[in-house]
Amino acid sequence: MLCLGIESSCDETALALVEDGRLLDAVLASQVDMHALFGGVVPELASREHYRYMGPLYDALMSRNARTASELDVVAVSRGPGLLGSLLVGVAFAKGLALGVGARLVGVNHLHAHLLAAGLEQELSFPALGLLVSGGHTHLYRMDGPDAFVTLGRTLDDAAGEAFDKAGKLMGLAYPAGKLMDELASRGDAEAVSFPRPYVHNDTLDFSFSGLKTAAAAFLDSLPEERRWPRPVRSAEGAPRTLCDCCAAYTQAVVDTLLIKTGRALDRHPDLKTLVLAGGVAANSHLRRQAEALMRRRGGRLVTPSPKLCTDNAAMVAYAGWRLAATGGHHDLSLEAVPRGRPLPDDLRHGPACRTA
Structure with a gap:
């Protein structure tokens, strides 16, 4: 099962591919240097940078792994918590892609994904x-x-x-x-x-x-x-x-x-x-x-996780999405982005499990 993960909750635009629990590749565009000029993240600028980078990063990731959109079984995306404008860019991209290729859509709790990330490198019991x-x-x-x-x-x-x-x-x-x-x-x-x-x-x-x-x-x-x-x-x-x-x-x-x-x-x-x-x-x-x-x-x-998987990244989102989809978890197109300060709804639906091999 091939899962694309999308992360845009704050100031990192990131995408990754996980197949059957194994990380294939990841790409990232950091906005640290730009926000450093202001001493912190400026939400409006972050949203615009996500919009600017999302498409080119997706094209680069799929191209260098010789994969096509039709091969995606799952599209997983950070749906919150985070900066609302930033989250909306990732969620909109994920919805459009999942709808276009018929892939399963999975909205991932960004906080839970951080904790699950260790499973990419070692046993997580x-x-x-x-x-x-x-x-x-x-x-x-x-x-x-x-x-x-x-x-x-x-x-x-x-x-x-x-x-x-x-x-x-x-x-x-x-x-x-x-x-x-x-x-x-x-x-x-x-x-x-x-x-x-x-x-x-x-x-x-x-x-x-x-x-x-x-x-x-x-x-x-x-x-x-x-x-x-x-x-x-x-x-x-x-x-x-x-x-x-x-x-x-x-x-x-x-x-x-x-x-x-x-x-x-x-x-x-x-x-x-x-x-x-x-x-x-x-x-x-x-x-x-x-x-x-x-x-x-x-x-x-x-x-x-290793230090590279501790900061915001798409590998953790793809891995969390893969684990949820493997047990039948999914969302429909009513999936909402949830900003920081609001609880994430327990709205994961369950159906037939995606194939895992």
């Missing part, structure tokens, strides 16, 4: 605990199957990735700040600066990172002039010690907060022996290393 950590979302899920996710906790305000980006901006780090902060943190002393572990002195599995960002702003404001650094910071090379220590302490505060709640979720669901870590922030080396140590202490297993 259920049930499992899913920790999704991205720029826009921080969620804990109980995963009982590829289409059976139960939300256990979520952020009440800023997501972990957003907390990194906002703090990075305050520190003068070039956008996007996540990767550079990771490098700077590796050179610093996390004990040199004291940051709080926000919203952990409670009995919930929800997160809140807005207070941590405020604490970072207060610390930076309190620095005497002689300990400040020139901005913008574009490289870890030659970075001052104070900046490295600040990044290390901030990173450790985020990681500790995430893993405190993760450990709490594992305590409440003792049958879960696998932790699936995914999303853009899952590429953070400190989080990956300490999450692995957590599961090792508990006698469990950490499953996480």
